[in-house]
Amino acid sequence: MSELRKKFFTKPLLNIIKRILPPISQTEREAMEAGEVWWDAQLLSGKPDWKQLLDMGPPELNEEEQAFLDGPAEELCKMINDWQISFVDHDIPEHVWEFLRKNRFFGIIIPKKYGGLGFSPTAHAEIVTKISTRSNTVGVTVMVPNSLGPGELLLAHGTQEQKDYYLPRLADGTDIPCFGLTSPQAGSDAASMIDRGEVCYGDHQGEKVLGMRVNWHKRYITLGPIATVLGLAFKLYDPEHILGDKEELGITVALVPTDTEGVTIGQRHLPAMQAFQNGPNWGKDVFIPMEWIIGGQENVGKGWEMLMSALAAGRGISLPSLSTGGAKMAARTTGAYARIREQFNIPVGRFEGVQSRLAEIAAIAFVLDSAHKTTTRALDDGLKPAVITAIMKASATGGLRQAIDDAMDIHAGKAIMDGPLNYLGNAYRAVPVAITVEGANLLTRSLMIFGQGAIRCHPYILDEMLAAENPDEEEGLEQLDHLLPKHMWFQFKTLLRGVFHGWTVGLFASSPRNVGGAAKYFRQINRYSAVLTLVTEVSLITLGGELKRKELISSRLGDVLSQLYLLSCTLKRFYDDGNPKDDLPLLEFAMRDGLHKIEVQLLEVFQNFPRPFFGQLMHFLTMPWGHSIHTASDRQARACAELLLSPSKTRDRLTRGVFLGNPGDGVEIVEQAFNKVCASERAREKLKKGGIRTLSRESVEEGLQRNLISDEEADALRDAADAVDKAIQVDHFDHLARVVGKIQ
Structure with a gap:
């Protein structure tokens, strides 16, 4: 029976798979093998195991980590003058640099035995988040050495000798690192870089040694202008076959001291009015000994694999931390400003048009913080979920863009006048930088999240593709014959589950116990997990390799997977916090918004599916009633x-x-005004009942004379009026000073 199945079923199917699926390149295979699958695989199973997620518990800091956050991190924020850094000096002052070195901010992830702090991913993330609420420039400066770069690569792949030498120097700031990956000819497509090295012999410290002669041009390199050691990615060739028969050896990563002969470094880019150090560098016929390769000569050609592995974790911390901090800062300050700023004698926050934006900002901050915490909790456990960290990078930076845009709209003129009192302008300018780096969001969304996620998270597809590519056809046939019955059973269960939950709109989907008012949302995540899994199966079967080229279809399905992950994390956070009833408005707004987005994306997939019959069939099977979840109500x-x-x-x-600011900072001024306005609200109501609607010193005196308020209430209202007047002010400068760039 087995032989008949192979002959008449498996072998013809093997030929079909070979014909419709594109070959997997080495770089694609390394990218897909980097990191791990985690909750993304559960979401693409059609039946997520909530116990796995909820039993993780919330992320926690140990005493030392909390003390650092409350101590040096807080002190650092107090030292920072972001206006001075960004608009006057265009650099971090030396006393701040020295503080960063002294307190090991560059060694957050480096183990204590090498002189670092040895903190967890959660602590790393919380530190960067806090700093970024004060200054993006300082946040990025701390972020980069602790993210994709020499430190992380050395820890994972370096020789012991390299670790012993470099890690202590990186931890205490003796060496400032940067990482040179991006070339003018190769941005997100790093595999097409033309930076080239050739294996040869050369002189090093007076001896003839084996090494590489390398030429390169890198750009957009953060910390590049001031770096003392450069992590360098280049393609290595062996034209003289010194190392073996292969001529093209692949992408290789080495550590190069920037004072090496032939290295040109020090020029700066000016990224969107941000003051963090960023710039290009060049290498002309630079001789690099083999011992400078991270991990030594045995890691020749393994650079892409090393980079993908490091990026799998780094994407989940760096930019999501900065974005989460920015969204939380926008929520705090915009709510305060909307409360104290009045138009027509009413706080602007009471106008429904403003309330809709405030709700959106609050929900974005809630979702991003939830996803950020859940992701770093997974990283604490040693997981490296590559697809999820890509989701985090794209979703967090995209969410920050929306939150800052809404905050700018509500602040209006307050936010578009530059100066020390403007706490939103720099965040607004930083958004395009965050959107672009570590993999541009456009390509992350259209090529990676679903393109890799669908294959990596599927229990059988990747193995089937590898079986089809097996050069030993008989072995490949045997592998495929073993996989197909399991895959078909998976498809059958997926079809039943997707159709059942689709037609019953998730009413009978399961939900974990003890989740308070969130049970209905757990059921909806289960429902759309089943639908996405079914749509993924149909897409892979009917489109095959064509799906890779249908980027808009992949983007929409990637958006569905992203929303399912974000909403899962939001439910987990609500559960971890003890299902607080006070947070239900946030949960309901966020869940309805996200679920509605899922429905919109799925319906657009069905409408635009390249095989119209299958698009209509999927619509009929999984969403026969069309939209069943609407966005949050006005209430x-x-x-x-x-x-x-x-x-x-x-x-x-x-x-x-x-960080709520130092005395006199824009954030602190608005926060103080908010507190004073809210504290004097009852006294203000007494004035309004007496027909006095404005808040000013004059109106307070009138109320006092008419015995509407007491002396104590009058003092509170005067303080509130003065605080509001101070908070709504914007900066103004001497015209000549502005022209010549001498604004202080």
Whole structure:
């Protein structure tokens, strides 16, 4: 029976697979093998195991990590003058650099035995998040050495000798690292870089040694202008076959001291008015000994694999931390400003058009913080979920863009006048930088999240593709014959589950116990997990290799997977916090918004599916009723916005970690005005009942004379009026000073 099946079923199918699926390149295979699958695989199983996610527990800091966050990280924020850094000096002042070195901010991830702090991914993330609420420039400066770069690569792949020499120097800031990956000819497509090295012999420290002669041009390299050691990625060739028969050896990564002969470094880019050090570098006939390769000569050609592995974790911390900090800062300050700023004698936060934006900002901050915490919790356990960290990078930076845009709209003129009092302008300018780096969001969304996720997370597809490519056809046939029955059973269960939950709109999907008012949302995640899994199966079967080229279809399905992950994390955070009823408005707004987006993307997939019959069939099977979940109601939006307009535990919980500024800072001024306005609200109501609607010193005196308020209430209202007047001010400068660039 087995032989008949192979002959009449498996072998013809093997030929079909070979014909419709494109070959997997070595770089694609290394990218797909980098990191691990985790909750993304559960979401693409059609039946996620919630116990696995909820039993992880919340992320936690140990005493030492918390002390660092409350101590040196807080002190650093107090030292920073972001206006001075960004608009006057265009650099971090020396005393801040020295503080960063002294307190090992560049060695957050480096183990203690090498002189670093040895902190967890969660601590790393919380530190960067806090700093970024004060200054993107300093946040990026701390972020980069602890992300994709020499430190992380040395820890994972370096020789012991390299670790012993470099890691202590990186931890205490003796060496400042940068990493040279991006070339003018190769951005996201690093495999097409033309930076070239050739194996040869050369002189090093007075001896003839085996090494490489390398030429390169890199750009957009953060910390590049001031780096003392350069992590360098290049393609290595062996034209004289010194190392063996192969001429093209592949991407290789080496550590190059920047004072090496032939290295040109020090020029700066000016990225979108950000002051962090970033610039190009060049190498002309630079001789690099083999011992400078990270991991030594045995790691020749393994650079792409090393980079993908490092990036799998780095994407989950660096930019998501910066983005989460920015969104939380936007939520805190915009809620405060909308409460104290009045038009027509009403706080602008009470206008429904503003409330809809406030609700959106609050929900974005809630979702990003939830996903950020869940992802770093997974990293704490040693996981490296590559697809999920790509989701985090794209979703967090995209969410930051929306939150900052909404915050700018609500602040209006307050946010578009530059100066020390403007706490949003620099965040607004930083967004395009975050969107672009570590893999541009456009390509991450269209090529990676679903393109790799569908294959990596599927229990059988990747193995089937590898079986089809097996040069030993008989062995490949045997492998495929073993996989196909399992895959077909998986497809059958997926079809039943997807159709059942689609037609019953998730009413009978399961939900974990003890999840408070969130049970219905757990059921909807289960529903759309089943639908996405079914749509993925149909897409892979009917489109095959063509799916790789249908980037808009992949993008939409990637958006569905991304939303399922973000919403799963939001539910986990609500569960970890003890299902607080006060947070329900945030949860409801976020869940309805995300689920509605899922439905929109799926319906667009069906409408634009390259095989129209299958598009209509999937629509009929999985979403026969069309939209079943609508965005949050006006009532829910108002409830969500109100959480930012009044002091509450929810507001503090949502914006925990935001640096609230030094005395005289824009953030501190608005925060103080908010506190004073809210504290004097009852006295203000007495004035309004007496027909006095404005808040000013004059109106307070009138109320006092008419015995509407007490002396104590009058003092509180005067303080509030003065604080509001101070908070709504914008900066102004001497015209000549502005022209000649001497604004202080």
